[in-house]
Amino acid sequence: MKWLAILTFSLLTLAGCDQGTTGREMIEYDVAGAPEADPTFTDDRGWEITLTRAELTFGPLVFCSHQPTFLKSDSLTDCGQVLGELGAAATWDLLAADDVPLGRLTGITGQVHSAQYDFGWNWPAGLGSPLWRGEAGAASLTLAGTAAKGGVTHAFDFTLDAKPRAAGLYTVAGLAAEGSPSPATTRVTLAVSARKFLRYIDFDLLEEQAEPFTLVPGSALENQLRLGLTTGTPATFTWR
Amino acid sequence: MKMKTRLLILMIGLQFAVTTASAQDAPPAGDDDEVAVRPVKKSDVIPPKVIHMQAPKYPEDGYAEPPGVKVQLKITVTAEGTVEQVEVVTSGGEPFDREARAAVLLWKFEPATYEGKPLAVRIAVPFEFPPRARPKTPGKAPEKTPEKTPGKAPEKTSGKAPEKFDPHDLKDGEILVHGVRKIPKLPVVGAFVIDRRVLSAAPQPTxxxxxxxxxxxxxxxxxxxxxxxxxxxxxxxxxxxxxxxxxxxxxxxxxxxxxxxxxxxxxxxxxxxxxxxxxxxxxxxxxxxxxxxxxxxxxxxxxxxxxxxxxxxxxxxxxxxxxxxxxxxxxxxxxxxxxxxxxxxxxxxxxxxxxxxxxxxxxxxxxxxxxxxxxxxxxxxxxxxxxxxxxxxxxxxxxxxxxxxxxxxxxxxxxxxxxxxxxxxxxxxxxxxxxxxxxxxxxxxxxxxxxxxxxxxxxxxxxxxxxxxxxxxxxxxxxxxxxxxxxxxxxxxxxxxxxxxxxxxxxxxxxxxxxxxxxxxxxxxxxxxxxxxxxxxxxxxxxxxxxxxxxxxxxxxxxxxxxxxxxxxxxxxxxxxxxxxxxxxxxxxxxxxxxxxxxxxxxxxxxxxxxxxxxxxxxxxxxxxxxxxxxxxxxxxxxxxxxxxxxxxxxxxxxxxxxxxxxxxxxxxxxxxxxxxxxxxxxxxxxxxxxxxxxxxxxxxxxxxxxxxxxxxxxxxxxxxxxxxxxxxxxxxxxxxxxxxxxxxxxxxxxxxxxxxxxxxxxxxxxxxxxxxxxxxxxxxxxxxxxxxxxxxxxxxxxxxxxxxxxxxxxxxxxxxxxxxxxxxxxxxxxxxxxxxxxxxxxxxxxxxxxxxxxxxxxxxxxxxxxxxxx
The missing domain is CATH 2.40.170.20 (TonB-dependent receptor, beta-barrel domain)
Structure with missing residues (x-):
């Protein structure tokens, strides 16, 4: 009887031991947008841009295990293992003085190699059209201000809706993003540049129209701004 | 004179030597430890069945006063149905013991089985030799040669083997595994034999x-x-x-x-x-x-x-x-x-x-x-x-x-x-x-x-x-x-x-x-x-x-x-x-x-x-x-x-x-x-x-x-x-x-x-x-x-x-x-x-x-x- 009690105690003790984990863990951390460094800048064509309003709707966001140069499949659309998801979208005032919280991301630990994201418009697989996941009345990108060069000043007020090109795809995919979120990670900070957004727009070549300049759907100007928003390295991510 | 043929078959006690290498069921690994440690009732065992009996010769140098001589042997019936390890339990004298031994070694059995597997058992077999007076001229051998077929042996020249062998009729006795282990026997702790009793204890849907x-x-x-x-x-x-x-x-x-x-x-x-x-x-x-x-x-x-x-x-x-x-x-x-x-x-x-x-x-x-x-x-x-x-x-x-x-x-x-x-x-x-x-x-x-x-x-x-x-x-x-x-x-x-x-x-x-x-x-x-x-x-x-x-x-x-x-x-x-x-x-x-x-x-x-x-x-x-x-x-x-x-x-x-x-x-x-x-x-x-x-x-x-x-x-x-x-x-x-x-x-x-x-x-x-x-x-x-x-x-x-x-x-x-x-x-x-x-x-x-x-x-x-x- 005595050793039966010892045995029972031993088994219970053993059963209660810390068994460890299977390694990777589910984690959560904040996503924040860093403020635009300077609302006034000069573009490559010499135009001095002054932004009076700059709002970006950002999300959903996905962090991926795939290298963006992965050749076996379509590196721009294949994520591999998803290491983080921000399911909602938030509208971000790029001219705000401080970091802007964009939401809370759920993910797993591991090495992030790339990212995919939308600008409010998200098109889940299986649906016939994209869904707007941002704030009501907002757009993917709103940029307003003036462009001045040689005594000529143009006012502009651009409002762009950037949508994925097909169901199940993100508007921006295959973007390099290196980070290794861990349970100690509290935040990933996103930085974008309005200067990059506007880099394909040549104010010298804008067609005559009543100011402020606006975007006409299907116009070259709209395509230029869309390219600026979605290509190159439009965003960078920093984990801490 | 026709000899009285009453047979004495007494079960002194069955002891089973469970063999791990039984012919039909030899597992790839040794086993039977589970079986080997459990006492089982006789009724759980299908006893050995004699398929060939050999009556003993009446020893030329053996003489018995009425009512005759009894020899009781304890033998092992192997899993293959042969006889081994013959031991004299009740002696009738060296000549009778010798002939009884010689005869029983020629017996063939259908081996005993336990849960379908043949196994070796140890059983007792009695022999009875009728009385035979000493000849007046010592050293003269009997004229007749003993028959080898049981039941047909001349009365005075043969001992008696059991006419039937039905251990179901034997007195009950605890059947115990006595641990005669056969090699190979896998002794790994991780080797388990789960018998029917445990398998059927709880519901097993499949x-x-x-x-x-x-x-x-x-x-x-x-x-x-x-x-x-x-x-x-x-x-x-x-x-x-x-x-x-x-x-x-x-x-x-x-x-x-x-x-x-x-x-x-x-x-x-x-x-x-x-x-x-x-x-x-x-x-x-x-x-x-x-x-x-x-x-x-x-x-x-x-x-x-x-x-x-x-x-x-x-x-x-x-x-x-x-x-x-x-x-x-x-x-x-x-x-x-x-x-x-x-x-x-x-x-x-x-x-x-x-x-x-x-x-x-x-x-x-x-x-x-x-x-x-x-x-x-x-x-x-x-x-x-x-x-x-x-x-x-x-x-x-x-x-x-x-x-x-x-x-x-x-x-x-x-x-x-x-x-x-x-x-x-x-x-x-x-x-x-x-x-x-x-x-x-x-x-x-x-x-x-x-x-x-x-x-x-x-x-x-x-x-x-x-x-x-x-x-x-x-x-x-x-x-x-x-x-x-x-x-x-x-x-x-x-x-x-x-x-x-x-x-x-x-x-x-x-x-x-x-x-x-x-x-x-x-x-x-x-x-x-x-x-x-x-x-x-x-x-x-x-x-x-x-x-x-x-x-x-x-x-x-x-x-x-x-x-x-x-x-x-x-x-x-x-x-x-x-x-x-x-x-x-x-x-x-x-x-x-x-x-x-x-x-x-x-x-x-x-x-x-x-x-x-x-x-x-x-x-x-x-x-x-x-x-x-x-x-x-x-x-x-x-x-x-x-x-x-x-x-x-x-x-x-x-x-x-x-x-x-x-x-x-x-x-x-x-x-x-x-x-x-x-x-x-x-x-x-x-x-x-x-x-x-x-x-x-x-x-x-x-x-x-x-x-x-x-x-x-x-x-x-x-x-x-x-x-x-x-x-x-x-x-x-x-x-x-x-x-x-x-x-x-x-x-x-x-x-x-x-x-x-x-x-x-x-x-x-x-x-x-x-x-x-x-x-x-x-x-x-x-x-x-x-x-x-x-x-x-x-x-x-x-x-x-x-x-x-x-x-x-x-x-x-x-x-x-x-x-x-x-x-x-x-x-x-x-x-x-x-x-x-x-x-x-x-x-x-x-x-x-x-x-x-x-x-x-x-x-x-x-x-x-x-x-x-x-x-």
Whole structure:
């Protein structure tokens, strides 16, 4: 009887031991947008841009295990293992003085190699059209201000809706993003540049129209701004 | 003068020397320890039957006064039916003793059997010599020569042998195993023989559930009866059989290179009532353990000990119906029977687990002369089940779906499983001498069909070259057709002496197997099974040749050494019709699809086992202990389609260590405790990935743990079997980087997912005779089975819920009738039969690609009643 009690105690003790984990863990951390460094800048064509309003709707966001140069499949659309998801979208005032919280991301630990994201418009697989996941009345990108060069000043007020090109795809995919979120990670900070957004727009070549300049759907100007928003390295991510 | 022929046949006491190498049932590993420690009643034993008697000569120099001379001998009737170890119990004088000895050594028996297996027994045989006066002329021999035919002997020149030999008429006596051990005898603590008493204690819905009675074993039913059970043993998630070698009779159950799971072992074809015993080796220590013997091996032995014809009808919860017909001719060998079982059930839940099946099998054991037996076997099975699939835990917790529900989408409602199996085999055993030397040859043919429609991940899968089909649904259609031929030839040396000194036995043999597999996997729309993506279209030919040699030697009465060696070669020919597919490259512009390849590899595996004890001849206080230590190397064949051209067919190499002791403080007849520690290393392990519905490589792993078990029979009516197993399964390094996962997040020391650290099991059987009713005995029995499964680690550091289940059974039998009531999950626990943590998309408008917990609902309380008629 005595050793039966010892045995029972031993088994219970053993059963209660810390068994460890299977390694990777589910984690959560904040996503924040860093403020635009300077609302006034000069573009490559010499135009001095002054932004009076700059709002970006950002999300959903996905962090991926795939290298963006992965050749076996379509590196721009294949994520591999998803290491983080921000399911909602938030509208971000790029001219705000401080970091802007964009939401809370759920993910797993591991090495992030790339990212995919939308600008409010998200098109889940299986649906016939994209869904707007941002704030009501907002757009993917709103940029307003003036462009001045040689005594000529143009006012502009651009409002762009950037949508994925097909169901199940993100508007921006295959973007390099290196980070290794861990349970100690509290935040990933996103930085974008309005200067990059506007880099394909040549104010010298804008067609005559009543100011402020606006975007006409299907116009070259709209395509230029869309390219600026979605290509190159439009965003960078920093984990801490 | 006609001699009085009254025969005196007295049972002084039967002592049984249970032999582990019985001709028909010799297990690949030693066994019978379980049997060997239990006292059994005489009525449980089918006694030896004399097939040739030889009357003794009347000794020329023997003279007896009236009423004559009696000589009583004690003899051993071996498992081969010969006579050994003749001992004079009551002497009638040297001349009579001598002739009685000479005569009895010429007797031949049909050996005694216990639970269908021949065994050696020790019995008493009396001889009676009539009176004979001394001649007046001493030294004159009798004129007549004694007859050799009993009953015809001249009265005055022959002694008398029993005219009949029917031990049923003998006085009852406790039949005890006296421990005459035969070599080889596998002394591994991890070797278990589960007899019928334990197997039938608790409700065992399927033959696979019998494995739960083995220490450390847990059997899951993740998809009802549509798919093979999930097996867990000693820290291994053996999936559907990839880590556990299984045989039913002579025919392997594991299938080579199965599309759904390597080593796929579906035991639903097996009718539990024709299973005589289950032999399990945990670890890899026997030379005969081959492919898939990673965590161990299990051998279902056929046999029906309760002879006669049985008709059993079962009704119960959820529309469960089962009809069993079993015919086992009286007087025939236990392996002679035919059985058919028809089963149907609506299954628990809202109609998402309905199943139908039929299983038929027959065996015929034929004796060819006195030294040769032939066992013929045929069996067929077909079954179809609706599958429930998996349910996300968050969907259940939100109230969107009930605990037993399936998703309402057509792609989820279309899940089903189908399998069929046709097998036939023959086994020839030819005994060369009474010391056990023999040859065994078996051959089998096996055909299996498998079709599975399963969607575990919802609407997740898509392919970059067909982005427009994203969201089409991940309903996999897998088909695997397998034709296999196999043979085994094995020689047993029987008892011999090494260096003319050490008792030893030696065995060697070859195992051959050839399989042809046709495999296809598509992603389909549920309507008409329309295909939206071809995934696999392959034909595979596999040849497996293995040879082994093993020996068991007793160097001292307290020291045995088992040594063995095994060599295997596996050759693969793969015709992969969809090979060389490249994404985003128009195939017709570059090449045609297809990748034909071959691969070959070999594996060499030594096995060693040392047993020491009991030490009563060395140190008296230690006569209750035996200790063991063993090491062996095994292997598991690779999934054929994972092989590349010319690749040295990589095996998963297994190193298995074990050390332990047995302890019997009150005698092995009363209780036997076992305690063992084990360590297993695999150089390439696999873990199930529900998204792809396949096992994916995770690198090298180890299992370390211990097992404590007890088998006790404190009273004649009560049998207890209980065990507790602890195992820690960890990665020894991160998995290999792949293009899909260039930076694996796992590291050395992380737990292997899905493996329960703790497994407990209790089986309790009780039976007794209540009394008589109308002059016929009324017998009652009851059983309890309880399983505990600790929390299982899931991927991404999640843990499943623990499982605790209690099953009960009760039976009453009178005359030809019996009624059995079985209840499983009597506590009506809401439990998860399996849990996974992986990515799925079951809500198209809220897509997520993060892992989530999924579960398969375990069966609620289920009550079955069975009425059986025997005649």
């Amino acid at each position: 033959a696979a559930d019998m494995l739960r009675t083995v220490p450390g074993f847990y059997v899951g039913h993740p998809q009802g009866e549509g798919i093979a059970n999930s097996l867990f043993l000693r820290g291994f998630n053996a999936e559907h059989g990839q880590d556990f070698e299984l045989f039913a009779g002579e025919v392997p159950v594991n299938l080579l290179g199965h599309l759904h799971s390597q080593g796929y072992a579906d035991l639903h074809f097996l009718i539990p009532e024709v299973v005589h015993s289950l032999h399990v080796i945990e670890g890899v220590f026997d030379a005969q353990q081959g492919d898939f013997a990673v965590a161990g091996s299990g051998f279902f032995r056929y046999g029906v000990t309760q002879r006669g014809t049985r008709l059993a009808l079962t009704f119960g919860s959820f529309g469960h119906q089962r009809l069993l017909f079993l015919h086992a001719p009286r007087g025939a060998h236990p392996e002679t029977f035919v059985a058919v079982a028809l089963k149907s059930s609506d299954g628990y839940g809202p109609g998402n687990r309905a199943s139908r099946s039929i299983s038929a099998m027959g065996r015929y054991h034929l004796t060819l002369g006195t030294r040769t037996t032939l066992t013929l076997h045929a069996g067929a099975y077909a079954g179809r089940s609706v599958l429930p699939g998996l349910l996300r835990l968050d969907d259940h917790q939100s109230g969107a779906y009930g605990f037993f529900d399936s998703y309402s989408y057509p792609t989820a409602q279309a899940q089903s499983g189908y399998s069929s199996r046709l097998e036939t085999s023959a086994k020839l055993v030819h005994t060369l001498c009474h010391l056990g030397e023999r040859w065994e040859f078996s051959v089998y043919a096996l055909r299996t069909d498998f079709m599975l429609r399963q969607n575990l991940s919802g609407f997740l899968l898509w392919y970059p070259d067909e982005p427009e089909l994203r969201g089409a649904g991940d309903l996999h259609l897998q088909t695997n057709l397998d034709d296999t031929l196999g043979a085994k030839l094995q020689y047993f040396s029987g008892k011999m002496r090494l260096l003319d000194r050490f008792p030893t036995e030696f065995t060697t043999g070859v195992q051959l197997r050839s399989g042809n597999l046709t495999q296809r996997e598509d992603l389909i729309f549920p309507a008409q099974s329309m295909i939206w993506r071809h995934l696999v279209d392959a034909e595979v030919n596999v040849l497996h040749a293995g040879a082994f040699v093993g020996s068991a030697t007793r160097f001292f009465p307290w020291l045995n050494l088992n040594a063995g060696f095994r060599a295997d070669g596996l050759a693969f020919l793969v015709n992969d019709e969809l090979g060389n597919r490249q994404y985003n490259v128009p195939t017709e512009q570059a090449h045609q699809l297809g990748y034909k390849r071959n691969a070959f590899g070999t594996h060499l595996g030594p096995r060693l086992l040392l047993e020491a004890g009991p030490f009563d001849r060395l140190v008296t206080p230690l006569d209750q202990f035996r200790i063991y230590a063993g090491w062996g190397q095994g292997f598991r064949s690779p999934p054929p389609r994972s092989l590349q051209e010319g690749e040295s067919a990589p095996f998963t190499r297994v190193d298995s260590w074990e050390a332990g002791l047995k302890f019997s403080p009150w005698g092995e007849q009363i209780a036997l405790f076992r305690l063992a520690g084990f360590h297993t290393y695999l150089d390439m392990d696999y873990a199930f990935d529900p998204t792809t519905a396949r096992a994916n490589p995770i690198g090298d792993t180890t299992r370390t743990g211990g097992v404590l078990s007890v088998h006790a029979r404190p009273w004649r009516e009560l049998t207890l079997s209980a065990s507790w197993t602890y195992a820690k399964a960890v990665l020894q390094g991160p998995p290999l980087a792949t293009p899909e996962n260039p930076t694996p997040g796992e590291k050395k020391g992380d737990l292997v997912p899905y493996v329960p650290p703790h497994v407990g099991r209790v089986d309790l059987a009780w039976s007794r005779r209540l009394g008589d009713l109308s002059g016929h005995p009324v017998a009652v029995s009851a059983g309890l089975g309880s399983s505990y499964l600790s929390r299982r680690p899931l991927p991404y550091s999640q843990w499943s819920d623990p499982v605790f289940l209690v099953d009960l059974s009760a039976q009453v039998a009178w005359r030809e009738f019996s009624f059995k009531l079985e209840a499983t999950n009597v506590l009506d626990t809401r439990w998860h039969d399996m849990e996974y943590n992986f990515v799925s998309q079951w809500n198209p408008s809220q897509s997520t690609n993060l892992p989530a917990r999924h579960f398969v609902a375990g069966a609620p309380r289920t009550i079955l009643g069975t009425l059986e008629i025997r005649y």
